Amino acid sequence: MREARPDEGSAMRLTDVARARRDGSLAVLEGFHALKHAVRFGGEILGAWTADPDALEALRGSMAPDVELSVEAVGEEELARVVPRAQVVAVARRPVRPHPDVLIAADDPAPLVLLEEPRHLGNLGAAIRVAAGADAGGVLTTGHQDPWHPDAIRGAAGLHFALPVYRINRLPKGPRPLLALDPDGERFDPRAVPPGAILAFGTERGGLSPALLERADARLALPMAPGVSSLNLATAVSATLFALRLLSD
Ligand SMILES: C[S@@+](CC[C@H](N)C(=O)[O-])C[C@H]1O[C@@H](n2cnc3c(N)ncnc32)[C@H](O)[C@@H]1O
Incomplete structure (x- = not known):
């Protein structure tokens, strides 16, 4: 117990x-x-x-x-x-974990989630919760919001303790493929996602930054019904991770 x-x-x-x-x-x-x-x-x-x-x-x-x-x-x-x-x-x-660079450099097939400048702490928490549920390798965030803020912890139901959660200044270069989830990208096919990918999601209003889109190895869109422009941030993280998770079981 x-x-x-x-x-x-x-x-x-x-x-x-x-x-x-x-x-x-x-x-x-x-x-x-x-x-x-x-x-x-x-x-x-x-x-x-x-x-x-x-x-x-x-x-x-x-x-x-x-x-x-x-x-x-x-x-x-x-x-x-x-x-x-x-x-x-x-x-x-807060759990003491290895430096985020170690996680990013690790040869681990579990995907990492990168949230670029999330604004809403409830969304941030919900994304961490779904990442834990889908057995992702960790969650990285950029921007001013602290992913360990009590409102984000509450939104995640405390699942920060189940996987590494870091705020980083910028994503270091590394061997993992970087995939940008973007409503204007090519259709997302979970079978084509390489192991260990970093899945990047953009800020609630503006989406991913031009710099990240430029750097990404691919730009992928979850298909939307006509007239629906995008999903909520945490929902997009959920749809992406569980599409991958269902393939792996
Ligand atoms: C609320 S959306 C931002 C909407 C923003 N107007 C845009 O065009 O990206 C927040 C993030 O969720 C992800 N997202 C939402 N809907 C998506 C979709 N249909 N396909 C891929 N990613 C999506 C993207 O990473 C997006 O940056």
């Missing part, structure tokens, strides 16, 4: 959550699913708080009996001051 027990030497208090939000080595987990996945995938939980331990335990028993939670009880108002919308909040250490 996986266990969420605050490490004794580094136990935190609920009032430390505000500081944890600004600490790049920590992740603030809002809600049961984020905490559940962090624990299930080996995250180190530094503190967890709820105003209703019985309800949380009922949820755990019905939805995640493999996961054991050690959560401190706090007052409802005290919790609401820190997280207005969640039944539970926790702080975990």
Whole structure:
């Protein structure tokens, strides 16, 4: 059974959550699913708080009996001051992973997802969630949004702990083929996607940058019904990854 027990030497208090939000080595987990996945995938939980331990335990028993939670009880108002919308909040250490260049250079057949300047944290989280579900090798993002922002973690249901997730400045050159998913590209055929490809998806409004399109080895479009210009970002990631995933099973 996986266990969420605050490490004794580094136990935190609920009032430390505000500081944890600004600490790049920590992740603030809002809600049961984020905490559940962090624990299930080996995250180190530094503190967890709820105003209703019985309800949380009922949820755990019905939805995640493999996961054991050690959560401190706090007052409802005290919790609401820190997280207005969640039944539970926790702080975990972000997993220490090899440098992203190592992942990009690795000879691994699992595709990598590159999100170029995603704007919407919910979308970003949903893309990470689907990448974890489809067993992708990792998610790379560029731009100002932090993929470890609590709203993105919530959108991903905490699946950041299941696969490498990095923000990078720019994509280094490497041996992996770079495929641009672009509504104006050639028709996407999952059978033609080489192993280990980097699948690049553009920003919500403007799509992929000219620089990335220029650099890509191919520009691929998911076929759309007449009159539909494009899919939502996370939906496009989902359609692409699961088309590949269904071929591999
Ligand atoms: C909301 S779309 C951006 C729409 C933008 N107007 C464009 O033309 O790319 C966000 C991203 O999802 C991906 N996407 C959405 N629909 C797609 C499609 N039909 N084929 C390929 N990629 C798609 C692309 O990577 C796109 O940059």
